[in-house]
Amino acid sequence: MNNFDYAAPRSEEQLLALLSPELGHTELLAGGTDLIGLMKKMVIQPQRVVNLMEVDSLRRLGPDEEGNLWIGATVHLDELLSIPYMENYPAVVQAIRGINSMQLQAQGTIGGDICVRPRCWFFRNGHGLLAQGGKLAMEGDNRHHAILGNEGAAKFVSATRIGPALIALNAHMRIIGPTVEDEQIISVADFYRIPRHERERETILSPGQVVTHFILPPVGQATNATYEVRHGEGPDYPLAAASANLEFDGHVVRRATVVMGQVAPTPWISHEAEAALVGRPVTPETADEAGQAAVAQARPLSHNGYKMQLAKTAVKRAILRAAGLETGGF
Numbered sequence: 377m378n379n380f381d382y383a384a385p386r387s388e389e390q391l392l393a394l395l396s397p398e399l400g401h402t403e404l405l406a407g408g409t410d411l412i413g414l415m416k417k418m419v420i421q422p423q424r425v426v427n428l429m430e431v432d433s434l435r436r437l438g439p440d441e442e443g444n445l446w447i448g449a450t451v452h453l454d455e456l457l458s459i460p461y462m463e464n465y466p467a468v469v470q471a472i473r474g475i476n477s478m479q480l481q482a483q484g485t486i487g488g489d490i491c492v493r494p495r496c497w498f499f500r501n502g503h504g505l506l507a508q509g510g511k512l513a514m515e516g517d518n519r520h521h522a523i524l525g526n527e528g529a530a531k532f533v534s535a536t537r538i539g540p541a542l543i544a545l546n547a548h549m550r551i552i553g554p555t556v557e558d559e560q561i562i563s564v565a566d567f568y569r570i571p572r573h574e575r576e577r578e579t580i581l582s583p584g585q586v587v588t589h590f591i592l593p594p595v596g597q598a599t600n601a602t603y604e605v606r607h608g609e610g611p612d613y614p615l616a617a618a619s620a621n622l623e624f625d626g627h628v629v630r631r632a633t634v635v636m637g638q639v640a641p642t643p644w645i646s647h648e649a650e651a652a653l654v655g656r657p658v659t660p661e662t663a664d665e666a667g668q669a670a671v672a673q674a675r676p677l678s679h680n681g682y683k684m685q686l687a688k689t690a691v692k693r694a695i696l697r698a699a700g701l702e703t704g705g706f
């Protein structure tokens with residue numbers, strides 16, 4: 377690891393004053409479970425590391441007057457497993473439980489999960505975010521790479537586990553910087569992007585900006601769930617995942633949001649799956665059709681065709697789980 381400056385600001389103002397406008401100069405440290413590994417491997421080599429954990433406002437956790445739940449970016453994942461506010465957001469709770477490691481849940485933060493760097497062994501071994509314009513992933517071992525949104529150079533998958541759930545729930549996020557006057561609330565769905573070149577990262581966050589809070593709207597009558605297809609029960613990333621948020625008119629779906637994880641360079645909203653559900657009741661058959669629709673446009677690479685079936689299953693089972701119809705098994 378290279379030498380670097382270290383700072384632990386206590387206020388948002390102090391924090392912003394420490395950030396550099398230059399990409400890669402300064403990195404933000406939350407729980408450090410991902411960042412430190414990337415630094416040790418010298419995949420990223422910041423000149424300054426700014427610890428977010430001492431900034432009080434980033435630890436906010438509770439509802440506002442309109443019933444929105446505010447979650448500060450440095451709230452630890454295991455805190456979210458133990459508070460009653462989360463009862464209405466099983467999609468988030470199930471995604472956190474899926475991490476399946478008390479250590480990672482206790483150390484990792486929600487901001488760190490949402491901003492976690494992509495899952496791609498070429499990137500994580502120093503070949504750049506796009507791994508030579510996508511060439512390494514096209515020609516090499518791409519079994520964990522994208523099956524959707526992979527037409528350009530980016531072939532990695534977005535590693536966030538909670539992102540699909542937050543998007544399905546229509547959550548927003550607060551971003552501050554680069555100056556203290558700059559504050560914006562954006563939809564989590566608008567946070568991610570597919571980078572086109574090595575000077576772009578996988579989110580819209582620019583070097584002088586920080587994510588401070590997530591804002592979950594009240595769920596009303598809607599029901600939500602996440603389903604992950606995992607290789608095993610250890611602390612490993614899912615092979616495919618999906619979150620669903622459903623609103624019903626009687627037994628018929630009035631509105632559906634289905635967001636897939638681990639299949640594309642961003643959490644992937646499947647409008648096809650949504651269209652397959654709206655106006656119909658949720659049954660194993662309609663959920664299966666929604667799963668099929670979700671992967672109809674997918675284009676697997678040479679070694680990840682197996683993900684088609686897993687992604688389809690994740691969508692189907694997230695929908696059934698959200699509708700309270702989970703039966704277990706595949």
Ligand SMILES: Cc1cc2nc3c(=O)[nH]c(=O)nc-3n(C[C@H](O)[C@H](O)[C@H](O)COP(=O)(O)OP(=O)(O)OC[C@H]3O[C@@H](n4cnc5c(N)ncnc54)[C@H](O)[C@@H]3O)c2cc1C
Nearest residue numbers: 404406407408409410411484485487488489491587612613
């Ligand atoms: C052994 C091991 C296994 C893991 N397994 C899993 C797994 O199964 N599933 C999984 O999802 N993750 C896994 N991870 C990755 C990671 O632990 C989690 O994603 C965790 O939630 C990251 O949170 P953190 O607070 O530790 O993030 P950090 O490592 O501190 O930060 C992660 C990234 O987010 C940026 N960041 C953090 N907070 C902010 C903010 N507020 N604003 C802007 N940028 C920010 C950091 O600069 C960094 O780039 C694993 C990590 C390890 C070491």
